Amino acid sequence: MQQVGQQARKAASEMAVATCAHKDAALRHIADQIEASSAELTQANALDLDAAETRGLDSAMLDRLRLTPERIAAMAEGCRQVAELPDPVGEISDMSYRPSGIQVGKMRVPLGVIGIIYESRPNVTVDAAILCIKSGNATVLRGGSEAAHSNQAIASCIAKGMHAAGLPTQAVQILKTTDRDAVGLMIRMPEYVDVIVPRGGKGLIERISREATVPVIKHLDGICHVYVDADADLAKAKSIAFNAKTHRYGVCNAMETLLVHQQVAAQFLPDLCAQYLTHGVELRGCDLTRELVNDDRLLAATDQDWGTEYLAAVLSIKVVADFASAIEHITTYSSAHTESIITENYTTARQFLRTVDSSSVMVNASTRFADGFEYGLGAEIGISTDKLHARGPVGLQGLTSEKYIVFGDGHIRV
């Protein structure tokens, strides 16, 4: 790992000054290589799939692991899309003259070496690598053992693409070893690694955060709330509440708890709940919800429900006395990922925006919009629930930092 770190550090200094043209050329070459290597990728992936089946991995896991022709095409397309994005490196902003006569501003620069630790999906290998390349960083990728063959086949495409563009191949190192010790070393090499981005289950991320001496950009749960206010347009509320839960279940920006102001609960909940139940969503409500809806299929929510990220067709529902109770519930149980208020009231909307301390706070929109592509970042390496550095969807900018630059004409401090 020491050697990997040294190589990454050296490559990072070359990547930091690589031109936009070179980096984009590399991304397009990688896309070509992926398309040209479709057969090899499928073959390598088959080895991983066989091993996974032998080990008895479940079907969801197998699905994440599988490289289909569509997924291979999507990986190549992803490379070309990132090539189209503007280069964040070297961007200068906020230049202004100071009373002393110096001109001060900021220049955007790469972070250096980014360590990415992830689990089974091989497309993460490409996504993560290309964002690091575009943002002028070097990266060390450590994927899951289930995807080892697929990842090495992808590594070969990336190396060829980098080589073709004249960029250092060691700017993207995909570890061959998948043993746990490698992770332990990687997260404790601040001299070689500037930041760790773990992608995977909560257990993985918690373990890494606890043990790392390198800073970690983390994404823990997505316990997202929609709060239907007394002044909500109930048609908008119904459509958003339904979308936020049912558009996709296994994603971090899906709503897990619906909060409804008591003034509108009787009018709002029965219809909506019927719609959820017809759609196969399991409902768990507070006492008042169950009274108002009066359907045997509506289960009783326990305290544990409010703090659970279901990532499934399950929703907890709570009727709240007022705005303050809604905020209190969110403050207590939210994972600070995304919350949305449905209201037509200007003052209430402003209060919600100011008070709720989550990475995305919305008014009259589905939580499902909390996403790098939807926000216009072009791509994302994850969604940060941290407050420092990057918060919310992390795109190219989240993989960079800013340094101060100063222009003088011989200026000295007096």
Add this chain to the structure above:
Amino acid sequence: MQQVGQQARKAASEMAVATCAHKDAALRHIADQIEASSAELTQANALDLDAAETRGLDSAMLDRLRLTPERIAAMAEGCRQVAELPDPVGEISDMSYRPSGIQVGKMRVPLGVIGIIYESRPNVTVDAAILCIKSGNATVLRGGSEAAHSNQAIASCIAKGMHAAGLPTQAVQILKTTDRDAVGLMIRMPEYVDVIVPRGGKGLIERISREATVPVIKHLDGICHVYVDADADLAKAKSIAFNAKTHRYGVCNAMETLLVHQQVAAQFLPDLCAQYLTHGVELRGCDLTRELVNDDRLLAATDQDWGTEYLAAVLSIKVVADFASAIEHITTYSSAHTESIITENYTTARQFLRTVDSSSVMVNASTRFADGFEYGLGAEIGISTDKLHARGPVGLQGLTSEKYIVFGDGHIRV
């Protein structure tokens, strides 16, 4: 510490929504309290000074500890200056409509609870507290035992000022205990503390960084370089090199190593060195420097010199073969704080700006400008040599984060 943490977390949620008017009123009340308590502050400080003398602290330490009438007036003035700064909290930027129809942007928000660990200077107590108040954060301050009485007297002024403005007094908690265990607990309470800012010697900062589970904004050494290029205007170079070393010695943005391109070294160095020596600066040069200058007082630099932050009237000087050698020296020995190039060459200046990976990179200006006030931040809580989150001088903005905000009109993902 558990209780301190809980109180801080609660106060932080109140501070986050405090209006600009309330926060500024608190700062002005604190200024009034400090002025009105001049006698009490001096008395408390005398107790600390007596104890320090008894314990045999050196005169530099005693000087840092001393509260003079001027320093007390400056603390009050600092409060009023921060009150004049614009409120960073709630600033909205980059709002734009996306193809989906949602409007997305960012809102600046406080970080939450900021832990500050520092050593003897009691004015840091006020500086740190007021920056945290203005940026809508709660803070837990842990000063050095030498300043315990002074800090408690200051704490009383702050509490009275907060109370007078109707803000929670527990938003600024100045720990009475000065034992080391308190620090150990504070840096390991991520549930209550969002970021730690250590201010003090390298030993303190390294220990905290190693042991903290809370993110740390750190400032290690300031080994700053001035590089005099072959195309430098030597009059500017002389004035800047002299200023960067001699304007103040014990500061992190003072130059510690002067690099000179060999083409101009013979013309440039003898005069400048004579000027330094007359001024009482001890010089340590490379072989070539000593040949060119030929003065017995010019000592031989050892390898250790290049990596030393003197914080004193000492300068190391090295003649380099070319631009690339200068960059290599900086990459090897710089602490990534501040570096300045002196050149009239457009291309060389651009290369230096792009290549040097320090928190401040300058052209034709003295490194002494690397400072929050000089950069127009209004105040600073420290200078970060980290890359993540805050880099360079950290002002109010560095104590905040941004969350995404989304406005819709009933928008759902399709």
